[in-house]
Amino acid sequence: MVDLVSQYEKIQNEINTAVLNVIRSAAYINGPEVKSFQSELESYLDVKHVVPCGNGTDALQIAMMALGLKPGDEVITANFTFVATAEVIALLQLTPVLVDVDPDTFNIDVEAIRAAITPKTKAIVPVHLFGQTAPMEEIMALAKEHNLYVIEDNAQAIGADYTFSDGRKVKAGTIGDVGATSFFPSKNLGCYGDGGAIFTNNDAIAENLRVIANHGQTRQYYHDKIGVNSRLDSIQAAILRIKLRHLDEYAAARNRAAEFYDNAFKDIKGIKTPARFKQSNHVFHQYTLVLDGIDRNALREYLMERDVPAMIYYPVPLHLQKAYRDERYTDGDFPVTESLCENVLSLPMQTELSDEQLTYITETLISFIKNTK
Numbered sequence: 001m002v003d004l005v006s007q008y009e010k011i012q013n014e015i016n017t018a019v020l021n022v023i024r025s026a027a028y029i030n031g032p033e034v035k036s037f038q039s040e041l042e043s044y045l046d047v048k049h050v051v052p053c054g055n056g057t058d059a060l061q062i063a064m065m066a067l068g069l070k071p072g073d074e075v076i077t078a079n080f081t082f083v084a085t086a087e088v089i090a091l092l093q094l095t096p097v098l099v100d101v102d103p104d105t106f107n108i109d110v111e112a113i114r115a116a117i118t119p120k121t122k123a124i125v126p127v128h129l130f131g132q133t134a135p136m137e138e139i140m141a142l143a144k145e146h147n148l149y150v151i152e153d154n155a156q157a158i159g160a161d162y163t164f165s166d167g168r169k170v171k172a173g174t175i176g177d178v179g180a181t182s183f184f185p186s187k188n189l190g191c192y193g194d195g196g197a198i199f200t201n202n203d204a205i206a207e208n209l210r211v212i213a214n215h216g217q218t219r220q221y222y223h224d225k226i227g228v229n230s231r232l233d234s235i236q237a238a239i240l241r242i243k244l245r246h247l248d249e250y251a252a253a254r255n256r257a258a259e260f261y262d263n264a265f266k267d268i269k270g271i272k273t274p275a276r277f278k279q280s281n282h283v284f285h286q287y288t289l290v291l292d293g294i295d296r297n298a299l300r301e302y303l304m305e306r307d308v309p310a311m312i313y314y315p316v317p318l319h320l321q322k323a324y325r326d327e328r329y330t331d332g333d334f335p336v337t338e339s340l341c342e343n344v345l346s347l348p349m350q351t352e353l354s355d356e357q358l359t360y361i362t363e364t365l366i367s368f369i370k371n372t373k
C-alpha cells in the first residue's frame with residue numbers, strides 16, 4: 001500500500017547524515033533533536049505545546065489521563081475507526097460510548113454525538129479519519145454546551161486544515177483541548193519506527209501531559225502522579241524533522257493520486273469515490289472507495305493477484321469486535337458503520353505513485369468490473 005523505500009531514497013543523504021549524527025552524539029533519549037522537532041512541529045501546527053511521546057496510542061492515553069478522566073466517565077467516539085481510539089478508553093476503565101458516522105465523509109456524526117450525551121459524559125474523541133477533519137465547529141459548540149473535553153484523534157490527518165465558518169483556518173489536532181497523533185511509518189508524517197505526539201494550547205494541560213508521559217515525574221525521582229514511560233527516540237525525531245519539511249509536498253502528491261483515481265472512476269457504476277468535506281482539505285491518508293453491488297472479496301482477490309494491494313479499513317465495527325461487545329449494543333445499531341465495514345476498499349495511497357502505476361491500478365480495477373458484468 002505504501003512505498004516507503006522510494007520515498008526514503010529521495011531524502012536518503014539528509015536522513016543518513018541526521019541518523020549518524022544522533023548515533024555519534026549519544027543523546028539517544030530526549031536529546032536536542034527531540035527538542036528541535038518539538039518546536040518545529042509547534043510552528044508548523046501553530047500550536048503552543050507539542051509533547052512528543054512513544055506512539056499514537058500512548059498519545060491518546062496520556063491525553064485522557066492528563067484531563068483527569070476517571071473510571072466510569074463516558075467518552076464518546078466514532079465506531080468506525082482503528083481500535084486504538086476505543087482501546088485506551090477501555091484500558092483507563094472509562095466507558096467508551098460508540099456513535100455512528102457520516103456515510104460520505106466517514107467522520108463522526110454530530111447528531112449521533114448529541115443523542116449519546118448523558119450526565120456521565122466527560123469527553124468526545126472525534127477521529128479525523130482517512131485524512132479529513134471531523135466537523136469540529138459543531139463538535140466544539142456541543143462540547144461547550146455540555147462542558148465536555150474534546151480530544152482529537154489526529155493520527156490520520158496531520159497537516160490538514162480546518163476552516164471555521166468565519167474563515168479562520170487552523171490545523172487539525174489543534175482545535176480541541178488536546179490533539180493526539182501517530183508517527184507510525186505509513187502515516188502521512190511517519191518515522192522509521194514508532195512515534196507519537198500530543199498537542200495543546202493550554203499551559204496547565206501541557207504540563208500534565210509532560211509529567212504523565214515521563215513517569216509522573218515533576219523533578220527527577222519525585223513522582224507526583226502515576227504516569228507512563230512514553231518517549232520519542234532522538235533518531236526518530238531527527239528523521240521526523242526532515243520529513244516535516246516535506247509534509248505539504250507529500251500531501252500534494254497524495255492529492256494528485258486521489259484526483260487521478262477520481263477521474264478514472266467517475267463514470268464507473270457501483271464505485272463511490274471519497275467525498276470532500278467542505279470545511280477541511282483532504283490529506284488522503286487513505287483513498288477509500290465505497291462499493292455498491294460489486295463483490296468486494298472477489299475484486300480484492302483479483303487486484304491482489306495482479307499485484308495491486310487493496311485493504312479493508314476497517315472490516316469489523318468496534319461494537320462487533322469480541323473485546324468490545326457489551327450488552328448496550330447489538331447488530332444493526334450502527335447502520336452506517338456496519339454498511340461501510342462491508343463495502344469499503346482502500347487503494348494504494350502514498351507519495352510515490354507514478355502515472356504509470358496509477359494507470360495500471362485503475363485499469364485493473366475497471367477491467368474487473370467490465371469482466372464481471
Ligand SMILES: Cc1ncc(COP(=O)(O)O)c(C=O)c1O
Pocket residue numbers: 055056057058081082084085127153155156181182183184194195196
Ligand atoms: C485513528 C488512529 N488512532 C490511533 C492510532 C494509533 O497510533 P499508533 O499505531 O502510533 O499507536 C492509529 C494508527 O495506527 C490510528 O489510525
